[in-house]
Amino acid sequence: MTTHHDTAPDASATDDAAHRLTWRDRQRLSWWFLRFELAMQDYPGREARRIRRELRASVLDDASRIGLDAALRDLGSPRRLAAGYFAELEHERPRWTDGAVLAAVVGVALPLYSWLGWQMGALDAVDAMGGGTVELSWFGSPVTLTRTAEEISMTTSVTWGPLALSAALALVAFALGARVWRLRRG
Amino acid sequence: MTSDRDPQLLKGVLPMLTLAALTHDESYGYELVAALRAAGLAELSTGTLYPVLTRLERDGLVTSRLVASSSGPARKYYRPSDAGLAALRTQRASWAALVATADRVLRAAAETAAAGTAATDTAPTAAPTHPEGTR
Numbered sequence: 001m002t003t004h005h006d007t008a009p010d011a012s013a014t015d016d017a018a019h020r021l022t023w024r025d026r027q028r029l030s031w032w033f034l035r036f037e038l039a040m041q042d043y044p045g046r047e048a049r050r051i052r053r054e055l056r057a058s059v060l061d062d063a064s065r066i067g068l069d070a071a072l073r074d075l076g077s078p079r080r081l082a083a084g085y086f087a088e089l090e091h092e093r094p095r096w097t098d099g100a101v102l103a104a105v106v107g108v109a110l111p112l113y114s115w116l117g118w119q120m121g122a123l124d125a126v127d128a129m130g131g132g133t134v135e136l137s138w139f140g141s142p143v144t145l146t147r148t149a150e151e152i153s154m155t156t157s158v159t160w161g162p163l164a165l166s167a168a169l170a171l172v173a174f175a176l177g178a179r180v181w182r183l184r185r186g
Numbered sequence: 187m188t189s190d191r192d193p194q195l196l197k198g199v200l201p202m203l204t205l206a207a208l209t210h211d212e213s214y215g216y217e218l219v220a221a222l223r224a225a226g227l228a229e230l231s232t233g234t235l236y237p238v239l240t241r242l243e244r245d246g247l248v249t250s251r252l253v254a255s256s257s258g259p260a261r262k263y264y265r266p267s268d269a270g271l272a273a274l275r276t277q278r279a280s281w282a283a284l285v286a287t288a289d290r291v292l293r294a295a296a297e298t299a300a301a302g303t304a305a306t307d308t309a310p311t312a313a314p315t316h317p318e319g320t321r
Binding site: 062 | 214215216219231232233234236237238240241244255258259260261262
């Protein structure tokens with residue numbers, strides 16, 4: 001069997017074909033492939049690069065006969081095509097990108113939002129009680145809030161409590177988002 | 187003719203049909219799509235076939251070679267490998283057995299439906315009467 005490396009389309013010939021497209025079509029093609037690459041992020045790396053190279057050569061070849069519009073329409077949406085490639089894999093693979101996004105949301109953005117929201121609420125409460133300085137605690141971290149006519153301030157020091165909680169949330173979110181149990185079958 | 191076909195049916199048989207189409211002559215992606223469309227798979231698109239070709243190549247069922255093209259990048263031509271031809275023979279036998287089974291089941295279902303229709307046609311049209319207290 002011919003190896004994959006031997007059958008990779010020559011990049012320079014592909015670039016020449018791309019340069020025959022109009023500027024607008026080149027942008028559309030680049031945009032389409034950017035979306036395809038995003039959808040293929042968790043596909044095995046070397047294989048994904050080979051597929052992308054071959055697909056680009058095929059699209060340009062098809063476009064020379066039927067036009068770029070028809071060639072892209074025939075391929076369908078980048079996400080759907082990527083799903084087609086994923087479906088042809090032997091096993092379902094972990095989705096590391098999904099895991100990273102979910103971990104960032106649940107382990108970083110959500111605690112940060114909660115922390116800021118809690119402090120703003122506490123400042124309002126201090127103001128409603130006539131102002132002044134209060135010392136509170138947020139998951140074990142000391143917080144000093146001052147709300148007077150002259151000053152609004154929040155002072156805190158980060159302790160292991162909130163960091164450990166965020167890390168635990170991020171870890172669980174990453175594991176669930178990435179579907180790590182698929183590794184057992186991979 | 188084909189617009190109402192269940193896409194899952196096509197998905198199941200496409201690798202076999204691709205191998206079968208390649209036994210005539212080596213071919214590249216778009217040409218293969220055109221050939222299969224002409225054979226009756228009007229709904230087939232390059233977006234459906236390209237992942238299948240990738241898998242067939244990864245599984246060693248087809249081999250490929252690049253052929254220079256004057257119109258653009260080199261085209262990748264596929265042909266079945268010996269393993270692909272052997273797989274096609276096995277799949278053809280499995281397909282024939284499946285078609286025979288499906289045909290038997292569908293014929294039995296059609297006969298049952300026909301018998302039911304005949305029984306309905308010959309049944310008395312008057313509504314059955316029920317003596318008081320038996321309902």
